[in-house]
Amino acid sequence: MTERFPKGDAEADRAGASDTNSPLLEVDGLETHFPITTRWLRREVGRIRAVDGVSFAIDRGEAFGLVGESGSGKTTAAHSILGLEEPTGGAVRFDGQLVDELTGWELQQFRRRAQLVVQNPDDAFNPRLPVGKSVAEPLALHGMDDEERRRAIVADLLERVGLEATDANRFPHEFSGGEKQRLSIARALVVNPDLIVADEPTSALDGRVKADVLSLLDELRREFDIAVLCISHDIDVVRRFCDRVGVMYLGELVERGETEAVLESPAHPYTRVLIGSIPSLDPSDRSLVRPLTETVPAPSDPPSGCRFHPRCQELIPPTASLEREDWRAIARFRFALQEGTVPEPIAVDSGTRVDPETVRDAFDLPTDLPNEGIEDAVEAATRAVADGDLERARERLAESLSTVCERTQPEAGDECEHLVRCHRYDSTIEAEPIPWRG
Amino acid sequence: MSAGDDPQRFEDVDWTELERSRRTVTPARAVFVAGLALFGALLALQAAAVVPNWGFDHLDWITALGALVVLSFGVVPALEHHALARRVLRELLSRPLRGAAAVFLGVFAIVAALGPVVLGSPDLAFEHRFHAPYGFTGADRWHAECLGDIVEGEGITRYCEGTLQYPLGTNERGHPMGHLLVEGASVTLTVLVFTAAFVVPLATAVGVLAGVRGGAVDDLLMSYVDVQLCVPAIVAFFIGYMYWNVSLALLLVTFGLLSWGGIARLVRSETLQRRDDGYVLIARSLGGSWTYVAKRHVVPNITNTLVPAAFHLLALLVLVEAGVAFLGFHHVELYSWGSTVQEGLDPEFAGIGLEMQPHEIWWVSTFPALALTLTIASLKLIGDGLRDALDPRL
Missing domain, CATH: 3.40.50.300 (P-loop containing nucleotide triphosphate hydrolases)
Structure with a gap:
C-alpha cells in the first residue's frame, strides 16, 4: 500500500x-x-x-x-x-x-x-x-x-x-x-x-x-x-x-x-469495448466491439498486469510473427479455459472424450502457425482439452503464450495526448497502438 | 429581485455567519431533568423522614421514573410536533374499531392513574361478601347479609338481588368489584409504563446500534440477544421469587429485561435494509452523526415493524403479569386482574364452611377477565392503527 x-x-x-x-x-x-x-x-x-x-x-x-x-x-x-x-x-x-x-x-x-x-x-x-x-x-x-x-x-x-x-x-x-x-x-x-x-x-x-x-x-x-x-x-x-x-x-x-x-478516438481497448457496445442506429453497422471473453473478473482477485488483459481484443502477442486474428483466437482459447467457460461440444464434466479437431473447431483455432513454439503449445492444449484435462491445457498455454500485458502493470502511456494505461501506448514496448476505426 | 443579498435565495446565504448550533437544551430534556430533580428532592425528603410514615417503595420509584421517561420523550415531542401528532390521532380515530380502542385505553389510563389515589385501598367487608352485581341475583345463604331484596327460589333456596351499593358485586372479602378493577388497571398501567419506558427503547436502541454500526458491535450485541433468548424469563422470576421478596418490580425486571431480544432483532434487520438508502447517505455526507441518522431517518422508517411489535410486547407483558398473578405468585397487597380471576374461579373459604361453584359467583372472574381482554385487544388494535397512521403512504 x-x-x-x-x-x-x-x-x-x-x-x-x-x-x-x-x-x-x-x-x-x-x-x-x-x-x-x-x-x-x-x-x-x-x-x-x-x-x-x-x-x-x-x-x-x-x-x-x-x-x-x-x-x-x-x-x-x-x-x-x-x-x-x-x-x-x-x-x-x-x-x-x-x-x-x-x-x-x-x-x-x-x-x-x-x-x-x-x-x-x-x-x-x-x-x-x-x-x-x-x-x-x-x-x-x-x-x-x-x-x-x-x-x-x-x-x-x-x-x-x-x-x-x-x-x-x-x-x-x-x-x-x-x-x-x-x-x-x-x-x-x-x-x-x-x-x-x-x-x-x-x-x-x-x-x-x-x-x-x-x-x-x-x-x-x-x-x-x-x-x-x-x-x-x-x-x-x-x-x-x-x-x-x-x-x-x-x-x-x-x-x-x-x-x-x-x-x-478511444485509445484504451476497454474504452473501445465500452463505446462499441452501444448499438448503432445505422442498421447496416453490425460491428459491435466485443471483449475477448465476457466474464468480468472479481475485484477480490483481479488479473495480474493489465487488469483488462484476459478480455482484451488488442492483447499484445508474445511474438510479432502472428497474424492478429490467429492470435486473438488463441488468446480467446486460453482465457476461456482459464475462466472455465468451455463451449457446448466439449462437455468436460461428462467425462466423454472428444477429438482434438472438435476442440479446434469449437474455438476456431488456426492451424499452421508460423511460430513453432506456439503451434506446439496450442496442439498440446487442444489434446489436453480433448482428454478432459483442463488444468494441463491451462498450464501449457500460460507457459508459452506469456504476454507483457499479464506480466507488468501498464503505466500511463506516452504515445497519446491523454492518459491511457495500456502497454500499446508505452514506447518502450514493441507494440503499436491499433488505430480506432470509429 | 436584487442580486445582492436576498435572504430567501440559497446563493445569498452567508455561510460564515451561520455557526452550527448545538441545541443541548430541548424541551424533552428540560422536562426530564426537571423531573429527575423533583425525584431527587422527594428522595431526600424520604431519606430525612421529614414526613413520618411516608415514602415510596421500589415499585413506586420505578413507575414514576418510567412515567417521567414516557412524558419527556413521548408526550413532550408529540406536543412539539403537534401537527404530526394531530394527524396521527385523527387518522387513528377515523376508524371506528381503532377509535374505540384508543378511547378505551385513554379512559383506562386515566382511571388506572387516578383511581387508586381517589379510592384508596379497598376495605374488607366480610359481611358483604359475594354480593351480586346490580340487576343480577346471587345465592343467599347465611354467609353474608343481603343488602337487596330476597327472592325465594325452589325449596329452601333463596336469592339475593344486587344493589347499587356494589354495582359490580363483591368478592369473598367483600371488596367491591369496581374497586378491584381499578386496582388491577393500576397494576396493568405500571406494567405498560415500565415496558414502554424501558423495554421498548432498550430493544430499539440495541437493534439500531447493531444495524447501523455493524461489524464487531453487531456480532457482540446479537450474540448477547441469542443468549438472552435462551434464558426463560419465568425461571429467572422464580429464582428471584425464592431469594427475594416477591414483588411486581421483580416480575417487571425479569420479564421486561429478558423479553426484548426479538424486537431488537427485528429492528436490526430493518435498520440494515435502510442504512444504505440514499437519504441516509446524503445525511451522512452532510455531516449528520449516526445518532442523528438513527433518530431522524432510521427509526421513523421502521415504525411499520417496530410499532406493532412493541404493542405486541406490551400486550404480552400485561398477559404475563396477569398469568403469574393467576398462578398466585403476586404480591398479596396488589389486586391484579389475574389474581382476582383466580379468586373467582377457585374461591378459598377457610373457616367459613361455605362452598360455592365458580358459576354462582361469575362476576368475580368475569369482570377482570373482560377488562384484561379489552385491554389486550385495544393494545393490538392501536398498534396496527398507529402503524398505519404513521405511514404517509397509507
Whole structure:
C-alpha cells in the first residue's frame, strides 16, 4: 500500500490552499479496499479492491465524468471522495486541502461545499418526511435554525428547478422519478456547493426525462459555476454533459481525457469495448466491439498486469510473427479455459472424450502457425482439452503464450495526448497502438 | 429581485455567519431533568423522614421514573410536533374499531392513574361478601347479609338481588368489584409504563446500534440477544421469587429485561435494509452523526415493524403479569386482574364452611377477565392503527 499522506506534502498543500489556480478536487492514487473477513473472529482473508489507485482532478465549474460498467468501483470512488467510505490509501484534496485532515469548521465547510446526488430517486428521500423538509435538511444540518427562512429558501429553489413551491408539503411517493431527481438536485444545490457528485443521476429515468434532468443540471452548473463529478455507465450521458471523462475498469482508471477526444478516438481497448457496445442506429453497422471473453473478473482477485488483459481484443502477442486474428483466437482459447467457460461440444464434466479437431473447431483455432513454439503449445492444449484435462491445457498455454500485458502493470502511456494505461501506448514496448476505426 | 443579498435565495446565504448550533437544551430534556430533580428532592425528603410514615417503595420509584421517561420523550415531542401528532390521532380515530380502542385505553389510563389515589385501598367487608352485581341475583345463604331484596327460589333456596351499593358485586372479602378493577388497571398501567419506558427503547436502541454500526458491535450485541433468548424469563422470576421478596418490580425486571431480544432483532434487520438508502447517505455526507441518522431517518422508517411489535410486547407483558398473578405468585397487597380471576374461579373459604361453584359467583372472574381482554385487544388494535397512521403512504 502506498504511504498515506507524507507530512511534508500535507504542509505544502496547506500553503497552496490559497492558490486559486489549483484544481477544486484532486484525487491522487485513491484506494478503497474492503476486507473479506471470516465469520469467526473477523480475520481478514482477502480484499475487495473496489477502488485501486485512481487519480484525477476537477477544476472549478468543470464537469468530469467517470464511466465504467457496474462493479468497476465508480460509486465507491465517489463515496470515498466524500468520506462516506474510509479510503485505504491515496489522497483526496479539496481546494488544495487534504480532506482527511479537515476538522471542525473546515470539515463542516467541505461537507457543505461538496454535495451528493444519489443514484436511485426512489430511496433518495426519507418517505416519512415531506420533501420540503428533506430539501431543507442540508440547511438545518449546516446551522440555519430559522425554520421560516429555510422554508422560504426551499420554496424559491423548488420553483427554480421546475417544481412548485407548494410541493414542499407533499411526500416523496407523490412524485415521479424525474421530479424526485429534480428535488435531489435542489437538495444538493440548497447549500450553494462548489462540487456536486452525481452518482448515476439519470440511470433510473427514461429518455425525455433524462434529457430534461441533464439539461437542468447543466444549466445550474453553468449559472452557479459548480463542478460536477458525474458517475455513469451511460456513455451518452457523459457525451452530453461532461467536459472531461475518466474510464474505470475493475477499480482502476484506464483512460482519461477530454470527452470529445476519448469518445471520438478511444485509445484504451476497454474504452473501445465500452463505446462499441452501444448499438448503432445505422442498421447496416453490425460491428459491435466485443471483449475477448465476457466474464468480468472479481475485484477480490483481479488479473495480474493489465487488469483488462484476459478480455482484451488488442492483447499484445508474445511474438510479432502472428497474424492478429490467429492470435486473438488463441488468446480467446486460453482465457476461456482459464475462466472455465468451455463451449457446448466439449462437455468436460461428462467425462466423454472428444477429438482434438472438435476442440479446434469449437474455438476456431488456426492451424499452421508460423511460430513453432506456439503451434506446439496450442496442439498440446487442444489434446489436453480433448482428454478432459483442463488444468494441463491451462498450464501449457500460460507457459508459452506469456504476454507483457499479464506480466507488468501498464503505466500511463506516452504515445497519446491523454492518459491511457495500456502497454500499446508505452514506447518502450514493441507494440503499436491499433488505430480506432470509429 | 436584487442580486445582492436576498435572504430567501440559497446563493445569498452567508455561510460564515451561520455557526452550527448545538441545541443541548430541548424541551424533552428540560422536562426530564426537571423531573429527575423533583425525584431527587422527594428522595431526600424520604431519606430525612421529614414526613413520618411516608415514602415510596421500589415499585413506586420505578413507575414514576418510567412515567417521567414516557412524558419527556413521548408526550413532550408529540406536543412539539403537534401537527404530526394531530394527524396521527385523527387518522387513528377515523376508524371506528381503532377509535374505540384508543378511547378505551385513554379512559383506562386515566382511571388506572387516578383511581387508586381517589379510592384508596379497598376495605374488607366480610359481611358483604359475594354480593351480586346490580340487576343480577346471587345465592343467599347465611354467609353474608343481603343488602337487596330476597327472592325465594325452589325449596329452601333463596336469592339475593344486587344493589347499587356494589354495582359490580363483591368478592369473598367483600371488596367491591369496581374497586378491584381499578386496582388491577393500576397494576396493568405500571406494567405498560415500565415496558414502554424501558423495554421498548432498550430493544430499539440495541437493534439500531447493531444495524447501523455493524461489524464487531453487531456480532457482540446479537450474540448477547441469542443468549438472552435462551434464558426463560419465568425461571429467572422464580429464582428471584425464592431469594427475594416477591414483588411486581421483580416480575417487571425479569420479564421486561429478558423479553426484548426479538424486537431488537427485528429492528436490526430493518435498520440494515435502510442504512444504505440514499437519504441516509446524503445525511451522512452532510455531516449528520449516526445518532442523528438513527433518530431522524432510521427509526421513523421502521415504525411499520417496530410499532406493532412493541404493542405486541406490551400486550404480552400485561398477559404475563396477569398469568403469574393467576398462578398466585403476586404480591398479596396488589389486586391484579389475574389474581382476582383466580379468586373467582377457585374461591378459598377457610373457616367459613361455605362452598360455592365458580358459576354462582361469575362476576368475580368475569369482570377482570373482560377488562384484561379489552385491554389486550385495544393494545393490538392501536398498534396496527398507529402503524398505519404513521405511514404517509397509507
